[in-house]
Amino acid sequence: MFDHIIARDSSTNPITITPIVESEFESWLADQSETTKAWVAANGYEAKRGTQLALPGSNGAFGSVLIGYVDDAKAIWDFAGLPTSLPEGVYGLSDSISDNAALYEKAALGLYLGGYRFDRYRKDDGKKDKRAKIALHDIEAAKRAENTARGIGLARDLINIPANDMGPAELEAAARALGEEFGARVSAIVGDDLLKQNYPAIHTVGYGSDRDPRLIDLVWGDADAPKITLVGKGVCFDTGGYDLKPSSNMLLMKKDMGGSAQVLGLARMIMAANLPVRLRVLIPAVENMVSGRAYRPSDILKTRKGLTVEVGNTDAEGRIVLSDALTEAASENPELILDFATLTGAARVALGLGLPALFSNDDDLANGLMENGLALHDPLWRLPLWDEYRPQLDSKAADMNNISGSPFGGAIIAALFLDRFVEGAKSWAHIDLMAWNPTDRPGRPTGGEAQGIRAAFKLIEDRFGK
Structure with a gap:
């Protein structure tokens, strides 16, 4: 996944990447040799954020690389273009920033994500994208960047795998592999056992597929530590059921398990950081298909909550x-419940594709995640x-409907539906x-993406990590 990143030790002699703050470029340039000044001028280089310039060495070979950046929240992406734009070779961040942990972590994360690629289905015919090797210092900032990158990479990979290879069973296998890596206990309630153990809603939605629905359950950490529960929507493919989606809307429905990918990526970050929490991850994994067994409009379903x-x-x-899944999560009264879901088109209409909608029963939690x-x-x-x-959400025939009769406020309506099943939760x-x-975009290729898990990890680490 990130084999373009290598360890920096005494045997590596990398070409130096020199970060330059955009606003300080003129003062930096004033201290350079006349040769460097002339080269910079000839190339019209101004160290604008994310732009780079190769400087020749004394013997005419590749000498060093300048990268312009702005030291703000978006600095990660200023560095992300380097792995795929630099000529093949080994490069390393200048020693001058190794003492600036915050900057080094941003730069390293950008360099990790800038080399991410999903090539599981591409033939190795020499035409794959070339990436420069990046040698990172063995320091805590680089380790933190790696942990974040691997969590994001896991989420991206799971979303990018098509549904023929990422059904409920394969999603369970991915959770089990993650659990094995970190010593977590993973179990699953599958098929008709969902009815026997009172998870009827999961069973009903998944019953229309030939691939058995399941509830995946990962538990890690000291039982006496603060309980943190993550819930991720795991709809591995969504046809829309009998309210069938148009074909154009179905093209991306392999990503409808994106919520489960987020919580597995976040869980990886938590476990790799060995945070002192008792972590639980719940993933209802199903396919929403059309068949003689599929549920229908106007059906009345039972839920675990009753x-x-x-x-x-x-x-x-x-x-x-x-x-x-949320009913089960709330039953343990954890300190924190976070659920991630590719739930509504209404949220995308309201906020666009790059800004997830956040709902919460806890102002402190909501404010912390936003900040x-x-x-x-x-x-x-x-x-x-x-x-x-x-x-x-009222219904004349049941306790509630799963939708509103109005076309407006769909993301809020969906969140209010979920709120009924975490009633009484401390913080959700x-x-x-x-x-x-x-x-x-640099570091953010077309395809599956992790959204919100860096913010969530920081909040969990700050609240429970000490």
């Missing part, structure tokens, strides 16, 4: 499977759990996200 749900739309299946997101350029934006909209947040990059 509430009945009238199906107003089979394409609002994510909230249904999450209902059982961390802005500080790390991993943004979330809070929307309200607006009480006046709750009656829109719901993140409604895209989990996908629609275009290529």
Whole structure:
């Protein structure tokens, strides 16, 4: 995944990458040799953020690389273009920034993510993208960057794998592999056992597929430590059910398990950092398919909480499977519940593709996630759990409907639905996200994306990591 990153030791002699703050470029240039000044002038280089310039060495060979940056939350991406734009060779960040832990971590993370690529299905015919090797110092900032990058990389990989190779069983296998790596206990309730153990909503949505639905359950850490529970929507493919999606809307539905990818990526970060928490990850993994066994509009479903749900739309299946998982999560009364889900198009209409919607019953939690997101350029934006909209989920035939009769406020309506199943929870947040990059940008290639997990990790680390 990140084999372009290598250890920097006495045997490596990397070409130096020299970061230059955009606003300090003129003062830096004034101290350089006349030869360097002339080369910079000839290339019209001004150290604008994310731009680079190769300087020739004394013998005409490649000497060093200048990279312009702005020391803010987006500095990560200023460095992300280097691995794929530099000529082949071994490069390393200047020793001058190794004492600046915050900057080094941002730069290292950008260099990690800038070399990410998903090539599982590409033939190794020599035409794959070339990447420069980056040698990083053996310091804590580089280790933190690696941990973050590997969590993001895991989430991206899981989302990018198509549904033919990433069904509920394969998602379970991915969770088991992660659990084995860090000594976590992983179990799964599969198929009709979901009914026997009272997870009827998960079973109902997944019953229409030939691939058995399941509830994946990962537990790690000291049982006496503060309990943190992550819940991720694991709809491995979503046709919309009998409320069938148009074909154009189905093209990206391999990413509808993006919430589960987020929580596995975040779980990896927590376990690798050995945070002193008792972590639980719950993933309801299903396919929403059309068949003779699939659930129908107007069906009335049972849930683990005991509430009945009238199906107003089979394409609002994510909230249904999450209902059982959230009920189980809340039953342990953890200190914190976070759920991630590619839940509504309404959230994308409201906030766009790159800004996940955040809902919470806890102002401190919501504020902490938003502040961390802005500080790390991993943004979330809070929307309200607006009480006046709750009656829109009323049903004449059941305890509630899974949708509103109104076309407005869909993301809020979905969050209010989930809120019924975490009633009484100490601290809960719901993140409604895209989990996908629609275009290529440095460090953020087209494809699956982790959104909000850096902000969430920072909050968990700050609250429980000491």
